Amino acid sequence: MKRICQLLSLALLLVLTQKSYALACKKDRTQASDTIMINTTIAVPSVLPKDTVLWRSDNYSISMTCWQDRTGVGSEYVYFYLSPRDQGLTQLGPDLELGIHLNGTDLRCTQLPGCRVQLPIQFDGCWAPICDQKAQTFPLNFNFFLSKRSPPGSGKEGALTTVSTYPAFQLDGVGGMNTEPGRNFVMTLTGLNNLRYVSCASSLSISPKTINFGAINSFEAQANEVIKEVPFNITAIKNCNSVYGLNGYLNPVAATAADGYTLVPNNNTSVGISLLKQPSRSAIPFNKEFTLVAPTRDQMVVNNFLAQLKWRTSKPKLGKFNATATIDVFYK
Structure with a gap:
C-alpha cells in the first residue's frame, strides 16, 4: 500500500510539473x-x-x-x-x-x-x-x-x-x-x-514653436507640388564642456507619416509637411532617430530647418488643416 501511494504521488507530481x-x-x-x-x-x-x-x-x-x-x-x-x-x-x-x-x-x-x-x-x-x-x-x-x-x-x-x-x-x-x-x-x-x-544636460528651444503656412490658394493644385516653405530653428544649450551629441526622434500627433518623411494631417490629407535640414535640404525622418547635434564641446548650437508644405492631390479638400510632431531627444 505504501508503494502504491508513492507511485500515485509521483504521477501527480509529473502532471503538475507538465502543467507548469x-x-x-x-x-x-x-x-x-x-x-x-x-x-x-x-x-x-x-x-x-x-x-x-x-x-x-x-x-x-x-x-x-x-x-x-x-x-x-x-x-x-x-x-x-x-x-x-x-x-x-x-x-x-x-x-x-x-x-x-x-x-x-x-x-x-x-x-x-x-x-x-x-x-x-x-x-x-x-x-x-x-x-x-x-x-x-x-x-x-x-x-x-x-x-x-x-x-x-x-x-x-x-x-x-x-x-x-x-x-x-x-x-x-x-x-x-x-x-x-x-x-x-x-x-x-x-x-x-x-x-x-x-556632467550636464541640454535644453532645447524651437523658434517659432508653431509654423503657420497662412492662406493657401488651391487653384491648379498638382500632386507633389511645393506650396510654401517656412524656416525655423532649434537651439541646444548646455552649461558644461562635456562632449556629446543629440539625436532626435519625431513622433506624429493627429497625423500620420506613411512614407516615413511626410507628416499628413488627420483632418485634411490633401497636404503633407516635410522637414528639411539647412543648408543641405535633406529630409528628416519621422519615427526614426536622426542626428540633431553632432558630438561637440560647444555650449550652444543652432540648427536651421525648413518646413515644406506640398500638395498630395490635384483635388484638395477645402478647409483648415493642422498637425503636430513631438520630439524626443537622446544623448549620444
Whole structure:
C-alpha cells in the first residue's frame, strides 16, 4: 500500500510539473533565440528624472509560433515575460532599466505585476497525442527602450552598467517560464555597456514653436507640388564642456507619416509637411532617430530647418488643416 501511494504521488507530481510549463514558443517556428545589438554610444546626464527614456531601438516585427507541448493541460493564454533571467532586476545595477514597447504601450518590469503581460493568444487545451497541430502563429511588433531607473543626481561620470548582454523577453504560459535551453524563444539585447554618464544636460528651444503656412490658394493644385516653405530653428544649450551629441526622434500627433518623411494631417490629407535640414535640404525622418547635434564641446548650437508644405492631390479638400510632431531627444 505504501508503494502504491508513492507511485500515485509521483504521477501527480509529473502532471503538475507538465502543467507548469505547457507552452513552447519559437520564432519562425524553429528559432529559440535571437540577439539585437546597440551599435551606438549613449550619453546620459545624471540630472535626468527617473523613467526618462535614454535610447529606443528601431521597430521590429517577428513571426512567433506557440503550441501546448504537454498533454492533459487546460486552457491558457500566452504571456510576454520581461527580463526573464533577471526578475529581481539586480543585474543592470540601480541606474538602468530595459523596457519594451508592445502593442502601442511602453512596458517596464517595475510597473507590471509579475513582470509579464498577457497576450491575446489563447489555447483551449491539449488532449491529443500531437499538440503542435493546434499551433498558432502571430506577429509580434515591438521596440526596445532603455530608461533611467534612478532619481536625478549631479556630477556623475562613467558607465551606467557593467553588463553588456541582457535577456530582454521570453514568451511562455501562465505557469511561469521554462528555462530549459531551446524550449522557448528568448530575445537578448547586447551592447548595454555603451551607456555613460555626462556632467550636464541640454535644453532645447524651437523658434517659432508653431509654423503657420497662412492662406493657401488651391487653384491648379498638382500632386507633389511645393506650396510654401517656412524656416525655423532649434537651439541646444548646455552649461558644461562635456562632449556629446543629440539625436532626435519625431513622433506624429493627429497625423500620420506613411512614407516615413511626410507628416499628413488627420483632418485634411490633401497636404503633407516635410522637414528639411539647412543648408543641405535633406529630409528628416519621422519615427526614426536622426542626428540633431553632432558630438561637440560647444555650449550652444543652432540648427536651421525648413518646413515644406506640398500638395498630395490635384483635388484638395477645402478647409483648415493642422498637425503636430513631438520630439524626443537622446544623448549620444
